[in-house]
Amino acid sequence: MDLKSLIPFAVGAGSDRDPFALMRREMERMFEDWGRGVTVASGFLSPKVDVSETEAGLEIHAELPGLEPKDIDLELDGDVLTLKAETGSVREEKDEKRKYHLVERSKGTYLRRFQLPFAADEAGITASFDKGVLTVKVPRAQPAERPSRKISISGS
Incomplete structure (x- = not known):
């Protein structure tokens, strides 16, 4: 056949x-x-991010659709910047004529950690959230100014 x-x-x-x-x-x-x-890694959602290093410091853009600024946590611990956000939604439908009831729930935690390649100016870090995109700017710390000192040389 x-x-x-x-x-x-x-x-x-x-x-x-x-x-x-x-x-x-x-x-x-x-x-x-x-x-x-x-993407999902070890039980956490990992949002898409763009990370760019500029002369001023580091700029991070993270896609967090459907979230509000109150749902997002940013924390700097040493040289590690942690982005954590909780997401959750409920969709409910009912139809008494057809006798069905549907509830869909989703919940998850976004988590990303960024190792900073330089010492950060902690007081200068800014974050803004617009239309589902979080923008974080991490400026470089200015090197500490050390006064110059004349060193005497001893001889024989």
Whole structure:
């Protein structure tokens, strides 16, 4: 028996006209899109970030959609900047005519830690949140000024 005769529309597998191949590609694209932007590591959500180092210091942009500034914690401990945020949502639907009730809940914790490549000016760190994007600016600490000192040289 020729198996090609069982394929719809008599086209080869993987062809652009093969409905099963098209469905598989569409499902793969859907799962890629679903996971884009957030990865899960050790039980925590890891948001997408852009980190750039400038002459002034470090600039971090983190995508935190659906959150409010009150949900976000930033902490500097030594040379490690920690970003932590709690997310949670509830969607509820009811239809008394059809007798169904649906509640969908999701909850998670975003967590990212950044090792600073320089000493930071702790008092100068700023953070702003606009349209789901957190922007953190970490300026470099100014090196401590040490006065110069004349050193005497002893000789024989």
